[in-house]
Amino acid sequence: MRMSAPLPALPIDPLLPAIQQALAERATLVLEAPPGAGKTTRVPLALLDAPWLAGQTILLLEPRRLATRAAAARMAQTLGEKPGERVGYRIRLESRIGPRTRIEVITEGILARRLQDDPGLDGVGLVIFDEFHERSLDADLGLALCLDAQKALRPELRLMAMSATLDGAAVAKLLDDAPVLRSEGRAFPVETRYLDAPPTNSGPNRFPMAMAQAIRKALTETEGDLLAFLPGEREIHAVSRQLGGEAAHGVFVLPLYGALPQADQDRVFAPTPASRRKVVLSTSIAETSLTIDGIRVVVDGGLARVPRYDPASGLTRLETVKVSQASAEQRRGRGGRTAPGICYRLWPEPATRGLLPRNLPEMLQADLTPLALDLAVWGVRDPNGLAWLDAPPAGAFAQARGLLTQLGALDADGGVTAHGKAMAKLPLHPRLAHMTLLAKARGLGPEAAALAALLGERDPLSGPGAMRDADLRHRVELIGEARASAPPAGTEVREATRRRIRETAKQVRRLIDVQDHPLDSAMTGALTALAYPDRLGQRRANGGFRLANGRGAATMPEDSLSREGWLAVAAVGDGVGASADGRIFLAAPIDRDEIEEEFADLIEAQEIVAWDARTEAVQARRQRRLGALLLDDAIWGKAPPEKVAAALLDGIRQMGLAALPWTDGVRQLQTRLAFVRSADPQGDWPDLSDATLLASLGDWLAPHLDGLKSRADLARLNLTEILGAAFDWAARKKLDDWAPTQVAVPSGRNAALDYAQGETPVLAVKLQELFGMADTPRVANGRVPVVIHLLSPAGRPVQVTRDLANFWREGYAAVKKDLKGRYPRHPWPDDPMSAPATARAKPRGT
Numbered sequence: 001m002r003m004s005a006p007l008p009a010l011p012i013d014p015l016l017p018a019i020q021q022a023l024a025e026r027a028t029l030v031l032e033a034p035p036g037a038g039k040t041t042r043v044p045l046a047l048l049d050a051p052w053l054a055g056q057t058i059l060l061l062e063p064r065r066l067a068t069r070a071a072a073a074r075m076a077q078t079l080g081e082k083p084g085e086r087v088g089y090r091i092r093l094e095s096r097i098g099p100r101t102r103i104e105v106i107t108e109g110i111l112a113r114r115l116q117d118d119p120g121l122d123g124v125g126l127v128i129f130d131e132f133h134e135r136s137l138d139a140d141l142g143l144a145l146c147l148d149a150q151k152a153l154r155p156e157l158r159l160m161a162m163s164a165t166l167d168g169a170a171v172a173k174l175l176d177d178a179p180v181l182r183s184e185g186r187a188f189p190v191e192t193r194y195l196d197a198p199p200t201n202s203g204p205n206r207f208p209m210a211m212a213q214a215i216r217k218a219l220t221e222t223e224g225d226l227l228a229f230l231p232g233e234r235e236i237h238a239v240s241r242q243l244g245g246e247a248a249h250g251v252f253v254l255p256l257y258g259a260l261p262q263a264d265q266d267r268v269f270a271p272t273p274a275s276r277r278k279v280v281l282s283t284s285i286a287e288t289s290l291t292i293d294g295i296r297v298v299v300d301g302g303l304a305r306v307p308r309y310d311p312a313s314g315l316t317r318l319e320t321v322k323v324s325q326a327s328a329e330q331r332r333g334r335g336g337r338t339a340p341g342i343c344y345r346l347w348p349e350p351a352t353r354g355l356l357p358r359n360l361p362e363m364l365q366a367d368l369t370p371l372a373l374d375l376a377v378w379g380v381r382d383p384n385g386l387a388w389l390d391a392p393p394a395g396a397f398a399q400a401r402g403l404l405t406q407l408g409a410l411d412a413d414g415g416v417t418a419h420g421k422a423m424a425k426l427p428l429h430p431r432l433a434h435m436t437l438l439a440k441a442r443g444l445g446p447e448a449a450a451l452a453a454l455l456g457e458r459d460p461l462s463g464p465g466a467m468r469d470a471d472l473r474h475r476v477e478l479i480g481e482a483r484a485s486a487p488p489a490g491t492e493v494r495e496a497t498r499r500r501i502r503e504t505a506k507q508v509r510r511l512i513d514v515q516d517h518p519l520d521s522a523m524t525g526a527l528t529a530l531a532y533p534d535r536l537g538q539r540r541a542n543g544g545f546r547l548a549n550g551r552g553a554a555t556m557p558e559d560s561l562s563r564e565g566w567l568a569v570a571a572v573g574d575g576v577g578a579s580a581d582g583r584i585f586l587a588a589p590i591d592r593d594e595i596e597e598e599f600a601d602l603i604e605a606q607e608i609v610a611w612d613a614r615t616e617a618v619q620a621r622r623q624r625r626l627g628a629l630l631l632d633d634a635i636w637g638k639a640p641p642e643k644v645a646a647a648l649l650d651g652i653r654q655m656g657l658a659a660l661p662w663t664d665g666v667r668q669l670q671t672r673l674a675f676v677r678s679a680d681p682q683g684d685w686p687d688l689s690d691a692t693l694l695a696s697l698g699d700w701l702a703p704h705l706d707g708l709k710s711r712a713d714l715a716r717l718n719l720t721e722i723l724g725a726a727f728d729w730a731a732r733k734k735l736d737d738w739a740p741t742q743v744a745v746p747s748g749r750n751a752a753l754d755y756a757q758g759e760t761p762v763l764a765v766k767l768q769e770l771f772g773m774a775d776t777p778r779v780a781n782g783r784v785p786v787v788i789h790l791l792s793p794a795g796r797p798v799q800v801t802r803d804l805a806n807f808w809r810e811g812y813a814a815v816k817k818d819l820k821g822r823y824p825r826h827p828w829p830d831d832p833m834s835a836p837a838t839a840r841a842k843p844r845g846t
């Protein structure tokens with residue numbers, strides 16, 4: 001392969017022959033090489049003439065668009081060409097590929113769509129996964145599909161994983177025990193200096209101020225260009241404003257982030273004049289892949305912004321997190337690429353030990369809907385049939401397939417539909433692809449393209465007012481050919497963002513083959529709802545909105561959307577303060593009629609008969625619902641009696657049996673039965689205990705609930721008759737014989753037996769009424785003596801016995817001695833067995 005000029009030596013160069021030989025002998029390889037070794041640009045070029053490649057193409061996967069363009073440009077420059085000749089690139093909605101292209105540098109998401117169109121990757125001899133340690137969802141998916149294709153269709157297809165910080169053994173095992181080659185790289189020593197972190201309670205502006213101070217300190221203490229790592233575009237602009245005066249001191253302050261226009265990106269990589277210094281304010285994209293010549297100093301803010309998916313709400317939001325130890329080392333190493341360097345860290349040294357060792361794989365924290373769609377098109381329903389370093393979590397994957405079914409991408413059996421295949425061909429999230437395809441069929445393709453582009457970018461409005469205006473219609477109007485209205489008061493339009501959105505919208509229109517026309521912002525709500533049917537919002541009586549997924553959400557009080565009856569919500573975040581409601585960031589109004597028409601197949605008619613604990617009554621209603629949203633609600637006056645009875649039984653279960661109209665007689669029946677069941681366990685006695693009655697309500701009580709709907713109605717039940725139905729005449733007589741309710745005592749009275757005080761019934765009677773009774777009364781067919789509570793004339797217990805004869809012999813004399821003086825008008829004979837029993841006192845004067 002002819003180069004344009006002799007190349008400077010790079011650390012990877014000595015390893016190139018071993019890489020060539022390894023891939024000549026095996027179909028898989030793992031390469032570990034530190035940043036700056038040259039692996040990204042030297043390895044593909046070194047393999048281009050390999051005999052096993054036989055003129056086929058090399059695909060080089062990069063995690064970011066900026067790195068993709070930069071790698072292609074560097075390799076093309078090496079060949080004395082421009083991108084699009086022997087080296088080209090493809091990114092989302094943009095490509096530079098020509099008929100002579102042999103090396104295609106592509107973003108990771110491109111590979112899955114290419115595999116869907118061409119499962120065998122015909123004409124491709126090698127796929128290189130660069131910076132695989134970042135473990136993006138697209139890279140994991142692409143590798144799994146390539147391994148599957150290699151196994152089933154293309155055993156000769158070469159696969160190679162390259163990284164600076166990688167668990168090489170685990171990846172090698174995944175790649176069929178691939179050999180692992182390592183390059184030591186070339187790194188100059190980098191001194192690490194720790195600074196104080198800004199206080200966590202010092203407000204949102206403290207971090208940019210602290211970073212600006214650290215950068216100024218580094219500029220005064222060091223030489224060479226400086227690279228500062230910040231979590232996102234917002235912080236980059238904030239620090240840039242803080243450093244605005246540095247230009248007067250010969251310093252270029254340049255931003256670097258993924259959405260930066262190409263011309264501004266090029267300024268970052270251009271050589272710096274000898275009399276000037278360059279300060280690059282970058283997101284994490286400068287950690288790997290990108291080489292910025294002249295960097296001698298690194299200032300690391302220690303933060304990164306990553307997407308985090310919440311399965312409970314179905315939402316993905318960007319979170320600012322601490323970097324991992326691996327990322328911190330990657331950033332630090334950027335200062336020692338060409339000469340000894342210095343790295344300033346905006347945290348104290350002991351805090352490094354508290355950082356996670358590595359970044360979490362995106363697979364474990366991302367929205368899996370795009371992955372689930374790609375797998376469905378591939379023909380995979382169970383992801384465990386493929387090879388992964390980390391398999392998709394079952395819960396998140398099931399939720400993703402549920403959403404795809406709702407969007408019509410999967411059929412009832414879980415197979416991909418024609419609509420799902422069409423969605424997968426668009427470089428959009430499945431929600432937006434679904435919306436765009438349906439909108440095209442309705443003549444709203446330009447509006448859908450604009451909305452898809454808008455929702456894929458940052459908010460084009462800036463300023464405090466943007467925080468209070470969530471209306472998507474205003475954004476759609478701003479990105480139209482002619483602005484229909486001025487931006488909301490207090491806001492400014494980010495012109496660079498607006499231009500990016502318009503360019504992306506143009507590319508989407510081209511993909512779906514529609515011509516542009518003036519945008520109708522009034523359709524924004526209906527289109528948003530197509531993408532987010534689970535986030536349709538209905539205004540609640542007490543303020544805020546209930547979403548179709550069951551979550552609560554609210555706009556800021558001053559937002560005009562707060563007065564709308566229905567919203568289609570595209571973006572919602574965490575609530576503010578003590579409110580549990582999410583904060584609506586982007587939404588548009590939608591009419592009830594539009595909901596009825598568009599989501600008729602998702603609206604469920606329900607006939608609900610249920611117990612209402614608040615009113616203690618059965619409520620029967622006919623309702624129509626869309627998810628958690630109640631569209632219609634009316635009383636159902638002719639609900640089937642069996643459903644009313646079932647709901648009333650549920651209410652009784654909730655309230656307990658105490659809600660029934662118990663009488664003393666019914667409770668006594670229960671206790672008598674409990675006694676005889678214990679005394680005669682082999683007998684055929686019914687069980688009327690509370691536990692059994694509660695468990696069998698449907699058997700014994702349901703037939704008697706006709707016409708009853710509330711707790712108050714239960715008072716009309718006759719439990720004596722209902723429970724008495726458990727006995728025929730013979731069973732009733734046997735119960736009366738075994739567990740009589742009364743016992744005749746010598747005084748001539750029938751005294752009640754109490755079965756509720758324990759396992760044995762109690763006979764409570766005044767002592768004088770038992771004179772002459774020698775034996776203790778017995779129940780349970782003579783098996784069980786009752787417990788006698790002997791009462792004083794005043795009705796107070798004085799003795800408890802099961803052996804009345806023994807009481808007369810042994811205990812009576814002591815009781816008589818104790819009580820005779822207190823109750824002189826009552827008989828206290830010396831021989832109680834021969835004295836007449838009585839319940840009366842002696843007449844006065846006797």
